Amino acid sequence: MVIELSWPQVSARRLQRAGLGASAGQADAGATPSGPEAEGATPEAVVAAMCGAHAQVMSAAEASIGLRLDGVTRAHVREALWSERSLVKTHGPRGTVHVLPARDLPMWVSAMSSVPPGHNAFPEYIRMTAEQADQVVAAIREVLTGAEMTIDELSDAVVAATGPWAGELVMPAFQTMWPRWRQVMHVAAHRGAFVFGPVRGRKVTYTAAPDAPPVRDGLLGLVRSYLWAYGPATPEQFAQWAGGPVRWAAGAFKGMELEEVLFEGKRAWVLAGDTAVPEDRPRGVRLLPYFDAYVVAGRPRELLYPGAAAARALAGGQAGNFPVLLVDGDVSGVWHQRRSGNKIDITVEPLRDLTPAQLRELDEQVERVGEVMEGRPRLTIGPVKVGPHA
Template identity: 60%
Template sequence: MTANASRAISWGEASARRMERQFLARPAGRGTRVAEVVAAMLGAHAQVLSAAEVSVGVRAAGVTRADVRAALWDDRSLVKTFGPRGTVHLLPAAELPLWCAALTAIPTGPSPFPPDVRVTEEQAAQIVAAIGEALDGVCLTVEELGQEVVARTGPWAGDLVMPAFQDLWPRWRQVLHRAGQSGALCFGPNRGRKVTYTRPPAFDPGPVPEEAALRELARRYLRAYGPATPQHFAKWLAAPAGWAALLFRELAEAGAVEEVAFEGSGAWVAAGDTEFPGGRVRGVRLLPYFDAYAIAARPRESLFPGEAYRRALAGGQAGNFPVLLVDGVVAGVWHQRRQGRRTTVTVELIGRRLTARQERELGEQVERVGDVLETKAQLVVGKVTVGPHA
């Protein structure tokens, strides 16, 4: 390791440190709490819960989907809610005050809806308050929650004006993610096939100051995914680029971050956090849909080199395809198909062949995915024929 911040930091060194810090270089040892793994990732994307289970499971020895679900629904050390980018994430319950304070302090862009559809800031605040009141101590489906919101606010909240999935949703749903980000709402256990919502577990201490929360979130982001630029941070949060640039300038003036040379350009790390491994991580990894590493690690052209950029991204967006990493970069896509107690994992290589050692490691990774999903997994190397996010 070296602490010389003046030298240029290569992609291989940066990716090696990122993978080490979120248990991709080597899995967390048995007995590591699931919430600790999720904290290292800065949240696990959970729009598809099985993908979140694989994200966590491949990072922790012996962890299966049952362990992730126990952390979520039994001991409540995890919370499923709306996190970065307004998308569904698993977050550590103990860190929820920090996340809520930071996420609610991020400026929102202009509403994508026409004036007669959108809500005012005052109406949004009324809806969020009504959601928190309605969910206190109960789990409600979205239909049940809608009835409670309308009863507490007024008929305007229930107007069917919001275009969604070739249908119209009630007006109040356009701020559902803001209720999650503010701590008024999280997901509850499914009721049959229906999603439910509830209030998160009560958390202490009291409210975290927004400015302090933003600075801490930026520091954690840089520790997990640095070196990074304000633009990278803004993309990760779906925040305005100008706002992120101002935040980083304030952090630099306060001595909380420092600039380094990374891939020929300036980037930032947390102050004093300038040690990097001497070379890239070797080995094979399978990452599921919207894995935290595939989304946050930048520059994207280095993570998705050459043909991988076209094949493994969807319109430039990461996460829509599960990816195969070889020595820290994307070298394939994959898809799983479960039938009863068996899962077939099809892996498509992109512009390369694997060595005998890498083939053996790929087989071990497929077996690990099967263990996480509590199935017997079989590897097939061939063309992945399904589209993105299938």
Template identity: 50%
Template sequence: MADGPVREYSWAQVCARRLERHWLAAPSQTATPAGIVRAMCGAHAQVMQAAELSVGMRGAGISRSDVRKALWDDGTLVRTFGPRGTVHLLPAADLSQWTGALGAVPSHPALGQFLTPGQTDQIVAAIADALRDSELTADELNDAIVARTGAWAAEPVMPAFQTMWPRWRAAMGTAGIRGALSFGAGRGRASTYRGPGQLLPGFRPADAAPALGWLLRAYLQAYGPATPAHFARWLAVPREWASGLFDAHRGELAQVTVAGTLAWVLRSDAGDIAAEPSGIRLLPYFDSYVVAGQPRNLLFPGVASTRALARGQAGNYPVIVIDGVVRGLWHQRRSGKKLEITAELFQPAGASQLEELARQAERVGTFLQAEARLTLGTVDVRGHA
């Protein structure tokens, strides 16, 4: 698909651009939580404290209360199902595009274990109807779905956390990416769900074709240069499908090489990269920089490929990023107002790097409203599932 001279980028140049785009080269002085999440192309939020920290480390002066206010008071962020059917924070202003795009990607084959396509459609329609004007717990939503579909939807067939979930829960991710469901503020310890239209009057998913183009551009803006295989892995879709989407938007893309490998950027990003990657950052579980970042062998070099990945999967460990590359692990343990941070570096560090590492640990403590104490040592905790 190349139609002109192919620009060559070093891996260091790619890291420099991504760090800058993610507000990791230097935290933004002005960006809102929603603006930061937009720059990340979504923040993984299965573990909410990790999502909050992902946002907070990218913004100067952003607190946990700012992130929570954006979610539950201002409504500028939405917690819902995003790429790969996993829970994400997404900007409310972009939710129509996200749901229009994700609702059009090929469904995961595993869904067929529990539901036929027709059953999935019935459950999603039931969820949308039940949550149009209500905020319900899972138990309440179960009763509402059964009332609209039948007892078959509640059959306990899904293994989950040493119990069996009802059949309808296999469609929760689908309901989220189709715009029928998002998370509510919760009720005590119970999670709640509500329809996006309660936050965004008149909400509807955008048309599929333009929304998919929007998503491809947003991904390449944050993670380019990238290949269709990288995009496919991020979305958990077939590579052939991803290649077709790249082909459909050929006019907006430019081919480049990264360390000798062909990849793609937006045409507007095909210029020089003058910056050099620098800095040390402590990134929490499932931070988007490492989950969506590719190629894995360059982002997780050497010992990082075995210590900081879980069977090739990124995000299961909090990582230390040095000059844009994973060079260590870290772990936090809280006791009251004290936050013990253990950092394990995979290579020797100089005095200036150790000083910056200490400053970053202090910054984590400030965000979590705790007094941080940094210790260098081996991180031996298991990865997050």
């Protein structure tokens, strides 16, 4: 018998495991011992349960983590990153910047470095050969050993170690030109050559990845973590989330003990035996910041973004470009925050009528955002006039 699962059941399960269920503050990992463990309320445990926190906008990553943990602020997240080093900042799925648990970095390096090279859209004169890419990765690994460098310092060191070709300003980027070697920076991170270091003034730094024994089957571990957090899912959905080809993802799925289910009438997979769902329907009001892992990984989009939410809160079908209001498991609005000193003006645009109880929960969420971001929040309910984040 193939188990049939509905959207409310799957939504409640995902919310609970993401630390976004009715009892906020704990990422429940009790459903399966093979999933990411959230042993205790720590930033590291929650980030593991999320399969990484998107950190292209660092303040959004701090909010994503803090809103899942009672009493945690952005200061605690920064301490975990730069003092305790229980978290690391590096390039994760789709080559985008993520915060990951330091203990899981070998798994991520093994998994991400197994992604086959994709189509190179750069013209021939910009591209690098496989040999040149290997030289750059090796140079980054060598020059950052025992060092912390800004991007300019790192660029000078890489060019000195490889050759003038690496420093040629041929890459169009942000209305300027970058040196050739930077097109493989995410590849170097995926191979474990570096992680981000502490900010120096206003400048980002890079440093060597922490020493750890290599992992050989990291892709299987990543699929396991992903399915625990965001299953039921398909190889196609995993490939979209991870940034790899479907054939690569399908091969990983075939190498694991999985169970087929019917999710809203369509075939999908979970870890073998991991079919339990909460008894209660999803409930609660949550504010999720830019690129929160829950909405980026959440598929099918038409279930998570029902009705008007798809047109208002997605950007060309892409999730995360708007901070979203989550009501009873569904995207039900967008929001925006504007900071001035320690004052945080939060505007929420609901796409549905909120009950008095839900409005009280929204007030609590706004207060929690203020606590996490260490500011004094003020709520306005009305239209959000800010467009999507690029």
